[in-house]
Amino acid sequence: MRKSNKRLYLIPVLSKALDILELLQNENQPMSLESIYQRTKISKTTVYRVLKTYTHRGYLAQSTDGLYRAVSRPKKLRFGFAGQSKDMPFSVAVTESLKAAATSMGVDLMILDNQYDATIALRNAEEFVKSRVDLVIEFQVEQEVAPVIADKISAAKIPLIAVDIPHPHATFLGVDNYRVGRDAGELLAQHAQANWGGKVDWVIGLDLPEAGTLVQSRTTGAFEAIKSVLGEMPVESFVRVDGRGMRNVSRELVADFLKRHSKEKHILIAAATDTSALGAVDAVREAKRERHVAVVGQDCIPEAMEEMQKRSSPLIGSVSHETGTYGPALVSLGLALLSGQTVPPYNYVSTRTVTPSLLNTPPAGV
Known part of the structure; x- marks a missing residue:
């Protein structure tokens, strides 16, 4: 009796991409590019490109140590970030660091400017709640309005990270x-x-x-x-x-x-x-x-x-205060909070003292 082969209309690269996603979902723990390549036997270049695509689209998250993990929900996460002021150089540097990290780690950002003003900061917090962001990163200087902002965000059951200025209900990230x-x-x-x-x-x-x-x-x-x-x-x-x-x-x-x-x-x-x-x-x-x-x-x-x-x-x-480290640390902290991990209430960035002699010292070999 003659066998009839049923034609399968499969897309090979899509099948490989799904194999990678299912592996991460089944393992339910962070994995490196190398370990995923070894487990799937798919071309390392293909694995790399698939991982970057999934991260960009929000299906995976990549931590600062380079490991990938499946995100618990099949939608791209969106963080709300309220910057201190676009007129303050330090705030601008933190914003740029955060934007780069969010892009790299597959997180959307909704960015608002607190304009160094308590009333505007409060209005921005209300906008985040209205927009139903997944997490809020708050960078504003007025301690008196911090409890009001934090209460509004907490009432909406949105996790909150406070940059440099502590807020009630918030996880802190900044300097000691x-x-x-x-x-x-x-x-x-x-x-x-x-x-x-x-x-x-x-x-x-x-x-x-x-x-x-x-x-x-x-x-x-x-x-x-x-x-x-x-x-x-x-x-x-x-x-x-x-x-x-x-x-x-x-x-x-x-x-x-x-x-x-x-x-x-x-x-x-x-x-x-x-x-x-x-x-x-x-x-x-x-x-x-x-x-x-x-x-x-x-x-x-x-x-x-x-x-x-x-x-x-x-x-x-x-x-x-090493502003370049703020972005990756904030995104990693946000992803950890959303995945239900236990994180310390206070998280400190590294710092170093800079003097004119350090700035004027030429690089080694020059």
Whole structure:
């Protein structure tokens, strides 16, 4: 009896793609490109392209260590990100890092600008809830409105990640504020020892009280480090002023202080942000007091690094918060939350202190 072969209208590459997806779904754990290739025996180039396509379309997620895993729902995830302000260089850098990571890891982003304004930040949170995003990443500076924003997002049962400024119900990602403050303070104290024989008349903290006590611990850390290096100083030598993290506000405050203390020649300034630090530099330069003042900032934005390289600049350093690491860390953290993994409530990015000597050192071999 003659066998009749039924013609099968199959698409070979689609079958291979489905084999890869089914393998990841059945294994239910992250797998590397190499292990998927070994298990399926499909061309490694094909495996790579299929994995990248699935990730782009939201069927898979790729973690920072390069492993792939099946996403629990067959739709592309969409994260809402509210940036601090498109006028703040650090916020822009975090946004760009997040955009690149989201594209690489197959996540859609809905980006809104908080414009450094509490009312707008609240309105943006409501827009995320209305748009039913899968997760919200909040970067806004006003601590007073943080509970209101967090409550609205929590009521909608949307996971929340807070960048740099803690919010109730949120997982935190940012710097260890007290530690980066100490790093800045140690640099300032070392400058005083090397250039002024350890003599200091005033220590100014260009603070950011609107962001809450955690961010204010940058100033606390700086003050404590200066005391530990230089020894105890009169408590009245330490002054906190609200620079709001803004250049013009900080410039006016420092200009007024320098005018009122025209005779003092040993002044250290620890700024909560580089933008504040640059405002202090403006005031120092206008007063022609460059030799009398040393400033250290936070964030290591490009304009601050350019300023540091100028001859006799009062900006002697900045603590880099490594903005390039924010995006991958935020997306990985978001995917972990959505998959039901247990994550720490506080997640810290790496930091490093940058000085003019580091910036001016040529690469090895040059």
